[in-house]
Amino acid sequence: AQKITQTQPGMFVQEKEAVTLDCTYDTSDQSYGLFWYKQPSSGEMIFLIYQGSYDEQNATEGRYSLNFQKARKSANLVISASQLGDSAMYFCAMREGGSGTYKYIFGTGTRLKVLA
Amino acid sequence: GAGVSQSPRYKVAKRGQDVALRCDPISGHVSLFWYQQALGQGPEFLTYFQNEAQLDKSGLPSDRFFAERPEGSVSTLKIQRTQQEDSAVYLCASSLARGAGGYTFGSGTRLTVV
Numbered sequence: 001a002q003k004i005t006q007t008q009p010g011m012f013v014q015e016k017e018a019v020t021l022d023c024t025y026d027t028s029d030q031s032y033g034l035f036w037y038k039q040p041s042s043g044e045m046i047f048l049i050y051q052g053s054y055d056e057q058n059a060t061e062g063r064y065s066l067n068f069q070k071a072r073k074s075a076n077l078v079i080s081a082s083q084l085g086d087s088a089m090y091f092c093a094m095r096e097g098g099s100g101t102y103k104y105i106f107g108t109g110t111r112l113k114v115l116a
Numbered sequence: 117g118a119g120v121s122q123s124p125r126y127k128v129a130k131r132g133q134d135v136a137l138r139c140d141p142i143s144g145h146v147s148l149f150w151y152q153q154a155l156g157q158g159p160e161f162l163t164y165f166q167n168e169a170q171l172d173k174s175g176l177p178s179d180r181f182f183a184e185r186p187e188g189s190v191s192t193l194k195i196q197r198t199q200q201e202d203s204a205v206y207l208c209a210s211s212l213a214r215g216a217g218g219y220t221f222g223s224g225t226r227l228t229v230v
Contacts, residue, residue, distance in 0.1 A: 004158075035218055037218075037221075042223055043205060043207075043223045043224045043226075044207075044221050044222060044223040044224065045159070045207065045209070045221035046221075047217075047218030047219070047220070048218075050217060050218055091158050091159075093158075101164045101171060101172040102147075103149060103161040103164060103172065103175075104149075104151075104159070104161065104219070105161070106158030106159050106160070107158050108156075108157060108158050109157075109158050
């Protein structure tokens, strides 16, 4: 069964330091996408970064990078130079192409708190 | 509009009451998704529309849940005879095409059933 696992319910990081949020996934599909979303207290889900299963290079978007290790089925998010505004819930999600719907399966999230 | 708009932002319903939640996707977005997010959990898929066609409703938890998108733009999620376990945030997301990049989510409707 398809599943996303985020084992860190909460994380703290000092401002300006880097932090890694863990995500592992399980799927039998060969074609899939991995996503990270940020959910601030306002509630909306903000798209951060995407990694396709066939992409050989790790995705990067500004201060966000995705450490994709296909053999280990992990897709960790690295945030460099943390800012106070990074404090939020972070969700890892997988989207499979085989279902035809391209719906997301989300993990349970990691709450990140950036300390001044 | 510039983003996905959901209304109302908050809804309190008495148990047994019917509710309707509205989603205004980004103009021109073909794909529209509804998700349910229980407190402390990740969002869970409810249903998917491509234009006006509801192509996947496998996530709807019971026949009390009904969604429509009659003209391929605005969508309404209706919950009949609400129960306490329906209390959650209901998120809507849209995309130019399914499978195209990250989806754009609205801020959600927080439903509390008392």
